[in-house]
Amino acid sequence: MSRQTTVIAPSILSADFARLGEEVDNVLAAGADWVHFDVMDNHYVPNLTIGPLVCEALRKHGVTAPIDVHLMVEPVDAIIPMFANAGATHISFHPEASRHVHRSIQLIKSLGCQAGVVLNPATSLDVLDYTLGDIDYVLLMSVNPGFGGQAFIPSTLDKLRRVRERIDASGRAIRLEIDGGVKPDNIGEIAAAGADTFVAGSAIFGQPDYRDVISRMKAAADAVRG
Ligand SMILES: O=C(CO)[C@@H](O)[C@H](O)COP(=O)(O)O
Numbered sequence: 001m002s003r004q005t006t007v008i009a010p011s012i013l014s015a016d017f018a019r020l021g022e023e024v025d026n027v028l029a030a031g032a033d034w035v036h037f038d039v040m041d042n043h044y045v046p047n048l049t050i051g052p053l054v055c056e057a058l059r060k061h062g063v064t065a066p067i068d069v070h071l072m073v074e075p076v077d078a079i080i081p082m083f084a085n086a087g088a089t090h091i092s093f094h095p096e097a098s099r100h101v102h103r104s105i106q107l108i109k110s111l112g113c114q115a116g117v118v119l120n121p122a123t124s125l126d127v128l129d130y131t132l133g134d135i136d137y138v139l140l141m142s143v144n145p146g147f148g149g150q151a152f153i154p155s156t157l158d159k160l161r162r163v164r165e166r167i168d169a170s171g172r173a174i175r176l177e178i179d180g181g182v183k184p185d186n187i188g189e190i191a192a193a194g195a196d197t198f199v200a201g202s203a204i205f206g207q208p209d210y211r212d213v214i215s216r217m218k219a220a221a222d223a224v225r226g
């Protein structure tokens with residue numbers, strides 16, 4: 001199977017929300033591939049962030065890049081069509097926030113979006129047993145969901161290797177996305193462990209030069225991915 005291209009997906013959670021359209025334009029012009037859009041409901045996670053109106057506003061602003069919606073909401077099914085209609089291209093959810101995981105995956109796909117399942121640091125890989133045949137990506141959390149700016153949990157590297165083995169054994173073109181604490185100085189070992197899609201919030205929006213940090217991250221990942 002062909003290798004997936006390296007994708008850098010800045011998490012807008014760390015952007016300046018007062019200038020969101022401009023911030024998204026700037027990271028995309030600086031080489032970012034996707035926009036990572038963190039939706040938190042003050043229920044599944046303690047934090048409260050943004051909803052479909054903001055996704056729609058980015059589309060109306062002229063953003064054409066993939067918008068990768070990471071739903072940290074419970075229950076999840078009612079919110080999926082709202083994001084599909086608002087312009088999301090990718091929608092992922094936490095399986096423990098869905099009563100019927102297969103149904104949620106099929107709902108996302110029926111709306112024309114790519115479907116992903118999200119594994120928290122302490123979530124077992126068992127959920128992949130009956131989802132790998134249907135999903136388009138796995139989103140592996142390397143921090144506990146809810147906040148930007150947390151430190152990468154080192155045990156995630158071993159988990160990444162195990163998910164990579166499962167994906168390769170499936171024979172399907174499934175992306176492996178990593179989310180939380182990804183920085184220029186650890187992206188190489190994260191890529192070597194099997195990730196191809198890299199979310200980074202504070203590492204990108206915390207820097208004065210987006211092009212410099214994104215190109216350094218991409219080069220470090222590609223150096224080990226070949
Ligand atoms: O989903 C989440 C947090 O729940 C992430 O997408 C973070 O927003 C990533 O931020 P950094 O750890 O890169 O600062």
Ligand SMILES: [Fe+2]
Nearest residue numbers: 038070179199
């Ligand atoms: Fe996220």
